[in-house]
Amino acid sequence: MHQIDRHIKVIEFPGRPYANCNCLLLEDDIPCLIDAGFDESHLEDLQKSSVQLLVNSHGHADHCHYNHMFPEAKVLMHPANYEIIASAENYLKDLAFDTMVEQEWTSLFMQAVCYRPTRVDGEIQDGQEISTGRYRFQVLHMPGHCAGHCCFLFPEKGFVFTSDIEFAEFGPWYGAVSSSVPDQLRSIDRLAAIGADYYISGHHQPVVRDHHGRKLKAYRDTILQRQRRVAELLYGGGNTVEEIAKEFPIYRRLPNPRQTFWPHEYMMVYKHLLYLEEQGYAGQDGATWFPAKTGIGTTHLSL
Ligand SMILES: [Zn+2]
CATH class of the missing domain: 1.10.10.10 (Winged helix-like DNA-binding domain superfamily/Winged helix DNA-binding domain)
Structure with missing residues (x-):
């Protein structure tokens, strides 16, 4: 775990990307977890944190496969992703796997990403402010990667949890039916305009400093190439x-x-x-x- 503030921890997952993700724990009056795709080794500790609020950046399995281990928590997500978390059938349809991938490989894929339907108790919307006590953060609806993808801005702390705007070398992913190239470009531009001190990325190295915007620009340029x-x-x-x-x-x-x-x-x-x-x-x-x-x-x- 990587402590970025006295009561904010990044639950880091630098290895084997895309079955898991980096998550954020706010140990506040309302203990809050952002995303639940951490490695299993953190499960016991996180369950002890009595998480009351679980906010998913989006509905991809690598960001919510442990949602079900927090039955007491209120789960929030953008409604544009409600469909894909409701059933494996919907999930595969959004990835176009229903028409393009043979059953054998579909089953292996769903096992590898640990898909399971998840319940949601409430929605998040662009601009919404969520307070957990001493901390507050703002929801930024940043579609493109998928329709319900959100980032979270912590204005007092100077960082944005960017989830799957994740600076990977091979570039952004927007391969779902609900994905969009222009939305992805707009989301990247919006993120750049915020001028955050640093980002917490959902994959690879979690803390990303990009003072001159070069990394974000390179990421954007990959799409244009x-x-x-x-x-x-x-x-x-x-x-x-x-x-x-x-x-x-x-x-x-x-x-x-x-x-x-x-x-x-x-x-x-x-x-x-x-x-x-x-x-x-x-x-x-x-x-x-x-x-x-x-x-x-x-x-x-x-x-
Ligand atoms: Zn994703």
Whole structure:
């Protein structure tokens, strides 16, 4: 555990990312836990903390798989994620696994991420202030990664818990049906404008200092580079999502297991095509995508 204030602890999970996450414990008048995807070794200690309030940054399994171990706590989440936490069927549908992944791999995936439906007792909304006694924090609805993704600003402490805006080298993830490239860009811009002293990231090294905004900019640039690669493939003749995704413009090399990363690659390509369409650079006719501006090269697209 990493103590960042007398009564605020980061429950760090630097290893094996994406089945677990970094969480935050506020040992306050109302003991509060932000996210519950910590390593099992912390479970006993955290249960002793008599958590009364459990706030989930979003509904992905790596952020709420121990929710059920806090039956006394009031669980809060953004309503845009209520659907995916209600059933495995909904969860898989949002990841497009229902149509793209074979049952065998779906089962392995759900075991690996420790999915279980979770109850919610109340919602959080953008701008809402939550006070736990001596501490207060503000909910920032930051969609893009998924529709209900939220960050939490601690104005007196100068940091933002950024959850899955997590500075990973391979860039942001927005491979769900409820994900959005422009939303992700707006959320990153909004975070940058806050100018926090530091961030608590949901994965990898939890405390991230980014005084000059370089890390956030690099993270944002990764999205724009992907956007350009997808545009180049579209303007180079690729005309279905599958054709473009098979060139791996997102991951470049599809990570293992390929069976479960393929829908992420495919969906992120699809999300980029939708954004290109919104920008007037792409059109679609059924399953066929086409360049909407003819006679120009991709270098002329101001992406
Ligand atoms: Zn997530």
